[in-house]
Amino acid sequence: MSTRNSLWDALNQEQDEQTIYRQALDQACDYLAGMRERPAFPASSAIAALSQFDEALPAGPSRASDILALLHALGSPATTAPNGGRYFGFVNGGQLPAALAARLLADAWDQNAGLQVMSPIAAKLEAVCEVWLVDLLDLPAGTAMGLVSGTSLATLCGLLAGRNALLQRQGWDLRERGLFGAPPLRVVMSSAAHVTVRRALSILGIGSAQIELAAADEQGRFDVKALPQLDERTILILQAGNVNSGSFDRFEPLCAAAREAGAWVHIDGAFGLWARACEATAHLTAGIELADSWAVDAHKTLNAPYDCGIVFCRARHELVTALAASESYLPVGGGRDGMLYTPEMSRRARSIELWAALKSLGQAGVDQLVAQLCQRARQFAQALDAAGFRILNEVVFNQVLVACDTEDMTRRTLANIQAGEVCWCGGTDWRGENAIRISVCSWATTEADVERSVAAFVVAREQARGARA
Numbered sequence: 001m002s003t004r005n006s007l008w009d010a011l012n013q014e015q016d017e018q019t020i021y022r023q024a025l026d027q028a029c030d031y032l033a034g035m036r037e038r039p040a041f042p043a044s045s046a047i048a049a050l051s052q053f054d055e056a057l058p059a060g061p062s063r064a065s066d067i068l069a070l071l072h073a074l075g076s077p078a079t080t081a082p083n084g085g086r087y088f089g090f091v092n093g094g095q096l097p098a099a100l101a102a103r104l105l106a107d108a109w110d111q112n113a114g115l116q117v118m119s120p121i122a123a124k125l126e127a128v129c130e131v132w133l134v135d136l137l138d139l140p141a142g143t144a145m146g147l148v149s150g151t152s153l154a155t156l157c158g159l160l161a162g163r164n165a166l167l168q169r170q171g172w173d174l175r176e177r178g179l180f181g182a183p184p185l186r187v188v189m190s191s192a193a194h195v196t197v198r199r200a201l202s203i204l205g206i207g208s209a210q211i212e213l214a215a216a217d218e219q220g221r222f223d224v225k226a227l228p229q230l231d232e233r234t235i236l237i238l239q240a241g242n243v244n245s246g247s248f249d250r251f252e253p254l255c256a257a258a259r260e261a262g263a264w265v266h267i268d269g270a271f272g273l274w275a276r277a278c279e280a281t282a283h284l285t286a287g288i289e290l291a292d293s294w295a296v297d298a299h300k301t302l303n304a305p306y307d308c309g310i311v312f313c314r315a316r317h318e319l320v321t322a323l324a325a326s327e328s329y330l331p332v333g334g335g336r337d338g339m340l341y342t343p344e345m346s347r348r349a350r351s352i353e354l355w356a357a358l359k360s361l362g363q364a365g366v367d368q369l370v371a372q373l374c375q376r377a378r379q380f381a382q383a384l385d386a387a388g389f390r391i392l393n394e395v396v397f398n399q400v401l402v403a404c405d406t407e408d409m410t411r412r413t414l415a416n417i418q419a420g421e422v423c424w425c426g427g428t429d430w431r432g433e434n435a436i437r438i439s440v441c442s443w444a445t446t447e448a449d450v451e452r453s454v455a456a457f458v459v460a461r462e463q464a465r466g467a468r469a
């Protein structure tokens with residue numbers, strides 16, 4: 001019998017597999033070696049050069065080594081640099097070296113994390129991560145974990161479990177009877193809730209008329225005085241880490257009121273839930289353990305690679321029942337079957353790099369990582385304040401909102417910062433005012449990076465003044 005693989009022969013065109021993988025690893029190492037000095041945001045010429053990808057699907061195969069060379073030549077210069085130390089856009093997070101390295105190996109494994117029988121190693125590490133994270137984040141014993149792409153999906157899963165559980169308690173079996181005609185539920189959240197929460201609610205069939213928006217205070221926290229009467233038909237959505245100010249809702253009174261009323265509490269803790277794993281910031285999350293479901297990203301504050309979101313649910317059966325899927329050919333049971341905790345079946349094995357990130361840091365390392373991000377944010381705020389910028393938020397975590405004397409100056413200064421290549425920040429609208437938004441969320445950011453970035457802010461403002469004069 002022939003062992004020849006004619007497809008491979010056609011594609012590889014005399015190249016040996018190992019050579020191609022080594023080429024890819026060499027290019028990755030080359031890229032990573034230049035990481036700290038590359039621009040935080042790609043030059044416009046690099047972005048313009050991406051038009052070279054605009055071609056029709058080739059009629060025939062291309063050599064792998066040529067594909068890699070093209071990607072490295074055109075793709076590498078057109079990347080943003082979240083691991084370079086001076087990228088402060090959105091809330092993106094870098095990646096820890098051990099986690100990236102584990103991912104490189106895991107990519108070679110190509111494991112499907114749907115069922116234990118599909119990947120014993122992925123299942124084992126997922127089970128280990130569940131135990132570690134419930135402990136690290138000090139969540140109730142027995143809390144279940146599901147690994148998804150990000151907090152968008154984690155929030156969808158948490159709210160799904162909540163919606164179904166509340167309806168079940170009303171005597172409505174949603175799996176049998178569906179959503180149409182079900183008793184109405186209420187959703188209470190603050191006007192500062194993240195856009196992905198609104199999207200999740202809409203996917204779940206909860207319309208804006210069913211959402212009661214409470215006021216947020218001047219830091220974007222749920223105004224406790226604005227909490228309406230809750231009941232057993234209510235989902236209360238709270239936030240650990242406002243996407244602009246980094247502020248935390250006051251969980252103790254809010255969660256206690258919800259428990260008392262039999263409401264379901266979901267926490268959007270995309271980057272802020274990690275505050276709980278750091279001695280200096282844990283107080284910000286006091287009372288959060290009283291919630292029912294939590295969403296957090298490992299790819300943000302923890303610095304695991306993309307994409308890695310996590311849903312936690314206090315009542316394991318509520319999450320598993322809401323997501324239930326079974327078929328005779330699926331040998332569920334007897335181990336950690338990851339698909340039971342997510343809406344997906346086939347998934348890449350995120351547990352591998354999540355485990356590597358946690359293993360490489362340990363408890364002390366997570367503490368230090370979170371503390372360092374907060375420290376750099378405070379350094380930013382102090383230095384910018386001293387340089388005459390206005391700091392618009394209380395810097396309690398990793399986010400800093402900055403403005404100049406006028407909105408026009410803020411806008412021009414931000415444009416100059418973005419064009420300057422030293423560092424990169426985005427803009428936002430904060431309480432009706434246009435602001436520069438700094439998010440310190442990469443382990444790679446040093447004190448010197450902050451100093452260099454502050455200097456770039458000052459230069460950018462000088463240029464803005466010069467251009468106006």
Ligand SMILES: *Cc1c(COP(=O)(O)O)cnc(C)c1O
Nearest residue numbers: 091150151152194196243270297
């Ligand atoms: C980033 C973020 C989200 C969305 O998370 P994804 O991982 O991008 O899906 C939701 N809420 C908050 C507060 C965030 O910062």
